Amino acid sequence: MITGNFLEDYRPATFLERGVAVPFTTPLLASARVRPSRRGRAEFIIANPSGAAGYYIMAWQGLMNLTKVTVHDRLLYDEIGRQAMLTPSSMREAARAVALGGAAGRPAAKAAQAADQRDRDDRLIVNYLLLVALLRQAGLKDLDWRHFDPNDPNLRARMRANIERLSPSLGVKAETILEWIEDLSGIVAPVGLPGKEYQSRQQLALEGVQRFQRSLLGFANSDPSEAAQAALFIQNVAKLTVDLGAIALEACYAELKDLNRLLGDWGSNRGRLLEIFGRPDWLLDGWSTICGVWVGAESAGRDAQRQAIEDLQRLLPVMPKEVTEWTGVHIEQEAAGAAFQRRWVHANVDWRTGAHVIDRIARNEAIRAYAA
Amino acid sequence: MTSNGLRDEIERSLQRASERQLVRVMGFIDRLPSRTTVEDLVERVRPRLALVRPVRPMTLDRVLTLPFEDLLAENDQAEGSPWLVPRSLHRAVLAIAHRRIPEPLMQDLQAAVIGKTMDDDEALLDAGDTLWPAAAAALRSFLLHGAGEERVEGWGERHRNRLAGLALVLENGATSVPFLRRLPGKPMGTLNEAEQAQAVGMLHAMRAVSEDLFRYGYTMLMRRSSDPTDIFHLALNNDLDILHDRRERLLADAASECLDEINALHTNMAAHRQQSLNLAADRTSRLVALIQSLERAPPAVRVDRRQLRATKERASQTIVTILERSLSGELRQSMHDLTAAAMVADDDVMAAEDMARSAKKIEVAGSRLGIGRPLDAVLQRELAACHALLSHRAGQGAAGGNTVMDALRLVEIMFGPDAAEAILEQLNGAAGRG
Numbered sequence: 001m002i003t004g005n006f007l008e009d010y011r012p013a014t015f016l017e018r019g020v021a022v023p024f025t026t027p028l029l030a031s032a033r034v035r036p037s038r039r040g041r042a043e044f045i046i047a048n049p050s051g052a053a054g055y056y057i058m059a060w061q062g063l064m065n066l067t068k069v070t071v072h073d074r075l076l077y078d079e080i081g082r083q084a085m086l087t088p089s090s091m092r093e094a095a096r097a098v099a100l101g102g103a104a105g106r107p108a109a110k111a112a113q114a115a116d117q118r119d120r121d122d123r124l125i126v127n128y129l130l131l132v133a134l135l136r137q138a139g140l141k142d143l144d145w146r147h148f149d150p151n152d153p154n155l156r157a158r159m160r161a162n163i164e165r166l167s168p169s170l171g172v173k174a175e176t177i178l179e180w181i182e183d184l185s186g187i188v189a190p191v192g193l194p195g196k197e198y199q200s201r202q203q204l205a206l207e208g209v210q211r212f213q214r215s216l217l218g219f220a221n222s223d224p225s226e227a228a229q230a231a232l233f234i235q236n237v238a239k240l241t242v243d244l245g246a247i248a249l250e251a252c253y254a255e256l257k258d259l260n261r262l263l264g265d266w267g268s269n270r271g272r273l274l275e276i277f278g279r280p281d282w283l284l285d286g287w288s289t290i291c292g293v294w295v296g297a298e299s300a301g302r303d304a305q306r307q308a309i310e311d312l313q314r315l316l317p318v319m320p321k322e323v324t325e326w327t328g329v330h331i332e333q334e335a336a337g338a339a340f341q342r343r344w345v346h347a348n349v350d351w352r353t354g355a356h357v358i359d360r361i362a363r364n365e366a367i368r369a370y371a372a
Numbered sequence: 373m374t375s376n377g378l379r380d381e382i383e384r385s386l387q388r389a390s391e392r393q394l395v396r397v398m399g400f401i402d403r404l405p406s407r408t409t410v411e412d413l414v415e416r417v418r419p420r421l422a423l424v425r426p427v428r429p430m431t432l433d434r435v436l437t438l439p440f441e442d443l444l445a446e447n448d449q450a451e452g453s454p455w456l457v458p459r460s461l462h463r464a465v466l467a468i469a470h471r472r473i474p475e476p477l478m479q480d481l482q483a484a485v486i487g488k489t490m491d492d493d494e495a496l497l498d499a500g501d502t503l504w505p506a507a508a509a510a511l512r513s514f515l516l517h518g519a520g521e522e523r524v525e526g527w528g529e530r531h532r533n534r535l536a537g538l539a540l541v542l543e544n545g546a547t548s549v550p551f552l553r554r555l556p557g558k559p560m561g562t563l564n565e566a567e568q569a570q571a572v573g574m575l576h577a578m579r580a581v582s583e584d585l586f587r588y589g590y591t592m593l594m595r596r597s598s599d600p601t602d603i604f605h606l607a608l609n610n611d612l613d614i615l616h617d618r619r620e621r622l623l624a625d626a627a628s629e630c631l632d633e634i635n636a637l638h639t640n641m642a643a644h645r646q647q648s649l650n651l652a653a654d655r656t657s658r659l660v661a662l663i664q665s666l667e668r669a670p671p672a673v674r675v676d677r678r679q680l681r682a683t684k685e686r687a688s689q690t691i692v693t694i695l696e697r698s699l700s701g702e703l704r705q706s707m708h709d710l711t712a713a714a715m716v717a718d719d720d721v722m723a724a725e726d727m728a729r730s731a732k733k734i735e736v737a738g739s740r741l742g743i744g745r746p747l748d749a750v751l752q753r754e755l756a757a758c759h760a761l762l763s764h765r766a767g768q769g770a771a772g773g774n775t776v777m778d779a780l781r782l783v784e785i786m787f788g789p790d791a792a793e794a795i796l797e798q799l800n801g802a803a804g805r806g
Binding site: 068069070071074101102103105106107110222223224225226299300301302303306356358359362 | 395426427428490491492493494550553554556557566657718721722725729732733736777778780781784785788789790792793796
């Protein structure tokens with residue numbers, strides 16, 4: 001079936017309107033996104049369950065009526081309700097909290113634990129790197145981040161002594177500067193810094209999408225079936241995401257060029273930074289799951305890859321109009337790819353792919369371990 | 373490690389392997405200098421391999437087998453159809469090809485496939501273009517000059533016609549294989565429009581060569597499909613240049629071959645009730661899919677419905693027995709182990725989950741056959757036992773943290789999320805009160 005272009009631009013205006021990808025493990029809900037509704041409650045957007053084009057928007061109860069929802073997803077829904085805001089980052093937090101309890105299996109629990117630890121380490125590293133950058137920008141050139149030991153109990157005291165020298169120019173006490181930098185590192189750590197000193201979550205995610213795009217292009221060029229055309233479309237969307245992601249990362253790095261100026265008006269800059277540094281996360285939201293699906297299929301032969309392509313079409317996020325405002329790049333409404341779908345099947349079988357529902361849940365849980 | 377030790381290790385791994393692990397173990401086996409000593413172990417997991425389909429390194433034997441891979445059958449089953457290739461004959465075909473294809477050509481081909489995988493269509497078809505006609509010529513020359521004198525394992529005079537047929541299939545490998553590669557692998561579900569076009573295209577191309585080759589092509593599709601009625605419809609709804617009475621005969625024979633496969637699957641399941649749950653689940657799923665498909669066969673296909681009903685009845689009983697045994701045996705033991713020990717290894721948890729998934733698949737397949745009620749009774753009994761065990765352990769404070777969740781996951785896989793959530797709420801309530 002070839003789906004043509006809509007006459008009107010159907011794309012969501014903002015990323016929030018597009019919704020945050022929810023890492024559900026129930027097969028029918030694997031493509032779900034959530035956003036706040038007008039009444040302030042969460043509403044879910046899922047790809048048309050029949051496998052045809054289009055989306056359904058419904059409340060949680062609607063999802064529960066639609067399919068047998070896994071215990072993991074029920075717990076995740078409760079956890080989402082406890083989050084103050086709906087963002088990719090708060091979703092990650094909620095998903096990790098549930099995974100840590102073991103509801104998605106042990107590999108996912110361990111991956112969540114490791115990811116939590118990594119985030120804490122990243123924040124420490126970035127804290128130090130920002131301090132070093134701040135001091136360098138102020139004229140201290142002899143600091144080497146490679147000698148940094150996060151376990152050094154005297155680190156903070158030594159840094160404080162250096163920071164005190166900046167105190168007069170920023171007009172606040174050294175302790176306040178350290179607090180601001182700590183606050184800033186929480187914002188910067190997921191995105192990272194320019195250069196190759198350490199790889200942040202978003203930089204790694206972007207590389208992951210790039211690898212995925214190349215691999216898919218390889219598949220599209222060598223597979224003789226109709227899945228090749230769908231793969232070509234998906235890799236185009238991936239390429240666009242990589243390009244826009246790179247622009248968004250550069251915009252973040254530009255903010256860090258003059259830390260003195262940034263901290264000089266920290267009170268008013270903080271909100272703007274939160275918004276700018278949150279953009280790569282929104283742009284890449286949902287792509288870790290997409291890459292996870294493909295990574296799982298890569299070693300499993302052509303049939304598994306063709307099936308994965310079918311799934312990927314449903315997971316592919318639509319680029320909201322807001323992206324033009326963020327990146328300065330005008331995006332034409334994407335022409336829908338040639339939908340590549342298969343067969344009808346029996347009960348307890350995923351009717352879009354023919355795979356057993358119980359295997360699909362296991363696969364989605366394995367993706368939780370990959371994309372923690 | 374000694375070769376015996378290695379063999380034992382591989383046997384253990386293959387027996388317990390989940391799908392993902394199976395891919396890894398097969399990757400390891402593929403890298404062994406020789407897999408002769410473990411070939412029989414691989415044979416036992418072949419039905420599962422067909423489902424998992426790991427990426428396999430390209431070898432000449434695999435390329436050579438490709439045009440008739442779908443025709444391979446267990447020896448007993450192949451007896452019932454002249455279009456099938458018994459596994460014992462497969463060995464003979466490989467031996468004859470290796471012996472009679474000129475050495476320099478084999479060396480060239482060998483060099484061309486090294487480092488390639490079976491997913492590399494271009495390399496595969498390139499190698500096949502040379503190898504298949506050469507193998508066909510080798511088989512023909514063997515039939516003409518060597519069949520009476522040469523000792524070849526697996527060869528017997530009774531296979532003369534089959535071998536001649538295989539020469540025909542190999543000779544036309546370049547016609548059939550590109551189509552086969554575009555179709556889903558076994559088990560091939562109901563075909564979509566584009567896939568139907570590929571299947572019909574293949575049948576047309578084979579029919580243009582000869583009616584015999586067409587018959588082989590039709591058998592390939594029947595063997596690959598888990599919905600043979602879909603393949604019946606291909607013959608009924610398309611002009612395949614076959615006379616009406618020939619087409620009737622073709623459909624009747626195909627239905628009979630399908631019934632043979634169903635019977636063989638059931639006999640195997642009933643005879644090997646102690647087989648691994650993974651294997652039992654895969655066999656049950658295929659058995660049920662074939663029975664259901666044959667039940668839906670159009671009237672133009674003369675299916676022996678009495679025999680089908682009898683087989684279905686026997687299969688239903690076997691499924692209930694297998695499920696009962698697995699739930700009250702292996703799974704109950706796993707649940708017991710998980711809740712009894714404070715520390716359970718990840719591998720053991722994953723093996724238990726895999727077992728539960730297999731049991732669930734058997735139950736789902738059984739429900740499709742219309743035996744939901746007896747299966748439900750088995751499930752209810754076991755759920756009550758699990759519930760009691762978990763409550764008891766929680767009361768004792770024996771199991772904590774993750775092990776409770778591990779056990780609950782088994783409950784969820786086997787009995788559904790509602791059952792697991794109810795137990796979870798009860799346990800949380802008890803913990804809160806405590």
